[in-house]
Amino acid sequence: MTIVTPGIVPASVLLAEPRPAWLEEWARFAASFSLDRLEPEVVAQAKLVMLDCVGAMAAGMQEPELSALVRRMARRGEGNVAAVGAGIRLRGDDAAFVNGVAGTTLELDEGNQFARGHPGIHVLPAALATALEGRRSGADLLGAFILGYEIGARAGAACRLRPTVHPHGTWGTIGAALATARLEGADEPALMEAVNVSATLSVAASLRSMLEGATVRNSFCGFSNRNGLAAWDLVASGFTGESDSLRSVYGSILAEGFQPEVMVEQLGSRYELQRNYFKRHAACRYTHAALDVARMLLAKHAAIDPAGIVEIEVETYAHAAQLDSAEPSNMLAAKFSLPFALATTIVHGEASVPAFRQAALDDPAVRSLARRVTVRENPAHTALLPAKRPASLTIRLADGRVLTGETMTNRGDSVDPYTPDEVREKFFELTVPVWGQIHADKVHAAIDTIDLTEGTEALDALLASPPRAAAR
Incomplete structure (x- = not known):
């Protein structure tokens, strides 16, 4: 037929x-x-x-x-x-x-x-x-x-x-x-x-x-x-x-x-x-190149008063440029807003978990700065995917200064990796508040020796332990 x-x-x-x-x-x-x-x-x-x-x-x-x-x-x-x-x-x-x-x-x-x-x-x-x-x-x-x-x-x-x-x-x-x-x-x-x-x-x-x-x-x-x-x-x-x-x-x-x-x-x-x-910024990976540049500029130029920023211009690849909404409605949307992620990083010094919670969402300084961020695609950046994840930042200040920075890769990528100790540090930052240091150490040790154990019951017992708040 x-x-x-x-x-x-x-x-x-x-x-x-x-x-x-x-x-x-x-x-x-x-x-x-x-x-x-x-x-x-x-x-x-x-x-x-x-x-x-x-x-x-x-x-x-x-x-x-x-x-x-x-x-x-x-x-x-x-x-x-x-x-x-x-x-x-x-x-x-x-x-x-x-x-x-x-x-x-x-x-x-x-x-x-x-x-x-x-x-x-x-x-x-x-x-x-x-x-x-x-x-x-x-x-x-x-x-x-x-x-x-x-x-x-x-x-x-x-x-x-x-x-x-x-x-x-x-x-x-x-x-x-x-x-x-x-x-x-x-x-x-x-x-x-x-x-x-x-x-x-x-x-x-x-x-x-x-x-x-x-x-x-x-x-x-x-x-x-x-x-x-x-x-x-x-x-x-x-x-x-x-x-x-x-x-x-x-x-x-x-x-x-x-x-x-x-x-x-x-x-x-x-x-x-x-x-x-591996990730250290608590936001969508597509925002990380811009956040890496922002952190670099913050370190290089000491304190940058958010109120003194006239405008932030971002050039990046297509998937990152899509995240241009400056008015996120909740924590998840904030993690997928490049303007908000940049603003909260500059106000709080890092893109931590608290930097995307409701207090940050309600912060007038963060909201105001996010509205001063413009995002556009640079086709040359998009053409470098997936091996590179570029972003360029231009920060214009009220005192006339113009701060610029660029990266072709993200921290944590295979070409610019975090060290094993940095990954472990992140693990403890996340788990010590849940279980306490002693228990987090035990979980780390169990995973580090997982290939030597006869079964997975011991690891499961550690993972099943209640959080400290529930244990009190």
């Missing part, structure tokens, strides 16, 4: 296509993967990423809406997996969900500039739940986490999401499913099936949610973890997926193109978590 309507391909043509070669190669790689064969630097980086994710989860769990969500989840019955920093254990799928939500709430979770998203927090909650319920070793957990991160990050790098799609809740589902399947001993065919099923369980995540401050956006990563677990449950029960679902979903539905060669480029010799970034 001949079809003349554009975009509709006959089933006889679609079904004649073979299983993609990259997926078979990936399944062989994942099935034979061994933590023992990795370079020590890869293992060390994986532990740092895991540590960073746990810190983000524990701190995010203290937000009022997370506390309320955990209480609602517990109404369905408690389980044996920690809701990190909440002082309660939930069913595995519920714990994976709330931990994923908590990990993105403060906008401090690590990410990957080549994937254009946050692979770690899309994988770790599901992997933690699966490892604990399956009584797997710490080395099994760490290895599965590395694999899940790897395939999720590569899927993100291989596609070009539509401009209206938020990366949270999309390709991260594949990483969660692969880590889960690996922990449950899946063979090559089952691993391929898990990838194909999970790709079709991605969230239709709207980018506008983050711009409006619609906090449902914080749930997208939680759904990736929950749906990754569900994908494996389906495969283990006999359900099947499309033969090439990544191409379907990320070639034409959620994205505008899929490059399968990226999925296996230097597979096994280049690990994507070594090309990750």
Whole structure:
């Protein structure tokens, strides 16, 4: 039968296509993967990423809406997996969900500039739940986490999401499913099936949610973890997926193109978590280049009176320039407002968690300065993506001075990384207020030695400890 309507391909043509070669190669790689064969630097980086994710989860769990969500989840019955920093254990799928939500709430979770998203927090909650319920070793957990991160990050790098799609809740589902399947001993065919099923369980995540401050956006990563677990449950029960679902979903539905060669480029010799970034500014990564320049100018020129700033001009790449709203409605919207992020950084000296809370949102000095920030795209900056994330700042002062600065990269990127000690310092900044120094030290030590432990019960017991405020 001949079809003349554009975009509709006959089933006889679609079904004649073979299983993609990259997926078979990936399944062989994942099935034979061994933590023992990795370079020590890869293992060390994986532990740092895991540590960073746990810190983000524990701190995010203290937000009022997370506390309320955990209480609602517990109404369905408690389980044996920690809701990190909440002082309660939930069913595995519920714990994976709330931990994923908590990990993105403060906008401090690590990410990957080549994937254009946050692979770690899309994988770790599901992997933690699966490892604990399956009584797997710490080395099994760490290895599965590395694999899940790897395939999720590569899927993100291989596609070009539509401009209206938020990366949270999309390709991260594949990483969660692969880590889960690996922990449950899946063979090559089952691993391929898990990838194909999970790709079709991605969230239709709207980018506008983050711009409006619609906090449902914080749930997208939680759904990736929950749906990754569900994908494996389906495969283990006999359900099947499309033969090439990544191409379907990320070639034409959620994205505008899929490059399968990226999925296996230097597979096994280049690990994507070594090309990750860590965050110190509690705001969208797209604001970080401008915030880095602002911090540099603040340090160089000592005190800059916000009231003496006439105007701030920002030139940056397209995705950052999109964040031009100067009137955020809540904390989440403020984290995705480049004018507000700059203003609160200058007023408070840093883009810390408190710098985006209600007191800062209500601060007339911050609000006034944000309205004096103009943002525009520089196409030359956009052309440098994804390897570079440039921004140029011009600050015009009432006394006639003009301060300028520029950066091509963000602090924390793989080309300008934070040191391991700086990442650990961030972890303690996030977790000491939750658990206290002694307990935070124990969590750090448990993650640092995770590959040497017979099980994950000890780590879960630490993560299940109640926050200090609840313990009093």
